[in-house]
Amino acid sequence: xxxxxxxxxxxxxxxxxxxxxxxxxxxxxxxxxxxxxxxxxxxxxxxxxxxxxxxxxxxxxxxxxxxxxxxxxxxxxxxxxxxxxxxxxxxxxxxxxxxxxxxxxxxxxxxxxxxxxxxxxxxxxxxxxxxxxxxxxxxxxxxxxxxxxxxxxxxxxxxxxx
Amino acid sequence: xxxxxxxxxxxxxxxxxxxxxxxxxxxxxxxxxxxxxxxxxxxxxxxxxxxxxxxxxxxxxxxxxxxxxxxxxxxxxxxxxxxxxxxxxxxxxxxxxxxxxxxxxxxxxxxxxxxxxxxxxxxxxxxxxxxxxxxxxxxxxxxxxxxxxxxxxxxxxxxxxx
Numbered sequence: 001x002x003x004x005x006x007x008x009x010x011x012x013x014x015x016x017x018x019x020x021x022x023x024x025x026x027x028x029x030x031x032x033x034x035x036x037x038x039x040x041x042x043x044x045x046x047x048x049x050x051x052x053x054x055x056x057x058x059x060x061x062x063x064x065x066x067x068x069x070x071x072x073x074x075x076x077x078x079x080x081x082x083x084x085x086x087x088x089x090x091x092x093x094x095x096x097x098x099x100x101x102x103x104x105x106x107x108x109x110x111x112x113x114x115x116x117x118x119x120x121x122x123x124x125x126x127x128x129x130x131x132x133x134x135x136x137x138x139x140x141x142x143x144x145x146x147x148x149x150x151x152x153x154x155x156x157x158x159x160x161x162x
Numbered sequence: 163x164x165x166x167x168x169x170x171x172x173x174x175x176x177x178x179x180x181x182x183x184x185x186x187x188x189x190x191x192x193x194x195x196x197x198x199x200x201x202x203x204x205x206x207x208x209x210x211x212x213x214x215x216x217x218x219x220x221x222x223x224x225x226x227x228x229x230x231x232x233x234x235x236x237x238x239x240x241x242x243x244x245x246x247x248x249x250x251x252x253x254x255x256x257x258x259x260x261x262x263x264x265x266x267x268x269x270x271x272x273x274x275x276x277x278x279x280x281x282x283x284x285x286x287x288x289x290x291x292x293x294x295x296x297x298x299x300x301x302x303x304x305x306x307x308x309x310x311x312x313x314x315x316x317x318x319x320x321x322x323x324x
Contacts, residue, residue, distance in 0.1 A: 018211050052175070063221025
């Protein structure tokens with residue numbers, strides 16, 4: 001794995017995301033890394049990230065797939081262009097489409113591993129396929145279609161203080 | 163609309179969900195109601211449910227679609243069976259598949275309305291189509307394929323105290 005997470009390269013303005021922003025003290029602050037051709041993130045849900053007793057809330061799993069997907073899309077694009085992740089102009093992606101298949105109930109109380117591969121990369125979009133495992137068993141698979149961030153979002157105002 | 167939300171009929175054991183459980187003080191506690199043939203929920207994201215400055219985090223939108231979808235699946239099944247929602251045996255659904263298309267950036271700071279219709283209902287699954295609007299504009303559409311809760315989840319242990 002690389003030492004610095006994809007998300008740690010995001011500028012301060014783009015580091016407030018509830019799923020992966022290092023500046024969001026309320027959020028999940030997930031960290032994604034390369035592991036060869038795959039990217040990986042590990043996240044242990046909080047006890048209150050519950051669906052029903054003993055199992056993880058599906059919305060959290062969707063959230064992890066979403067943020068790990070957009071982070072992987074950016075990292076893969078830098079890599080394809082032969083650029084360092086701290087080079088300019090910065091590349092940021094948003095999710096155009098998110099699909100999650102829940103294959104088995106996901107146990108609460110253990111770390112979840114989210115692994116992704118990039119199945120398509122074009123100048124406009126990146127398709128990322130993911131799987132979420134707990135205790136070595138695949139609990140969910142997902143796909144994120146990530147697109148370059150639109151200008152309307154890049155021009156957004158600064159966040160309110162929390 | 164009906165007076166009592168779908169989620170308010172869930173037994174205590176099944177009221178801890180981070181998305182819609184009335185007993186989860188950390189969670190979203192969304193409330194879904196019938197409005198004719200559609201179901202509707204309204205949720206105003208917190209300032210920290212941010213993606214980038216000014217816009218809502220997509221994982222939250224996926225979560226709202228997820229929980230509103232499973233709640234609607236249960237309510238629609240009770241309705242189709244001509245049963246009151248507090249009648250036994252209780253019907254609970256989980257998400258087999260979740261799909262979200264993000265059509266436009268979702269502004270932060272206004273209530274989001276989630277509306278759903280049931281496009282398919284069989285003994286084993288319910289397909290729920292949804293749209294999320296902010297300021298009257300559709301920001302996302304989604305589909306939940308909800309299935310009857312498996313026995314392995316129904317037999318889950320009680321949640322830890324938080």
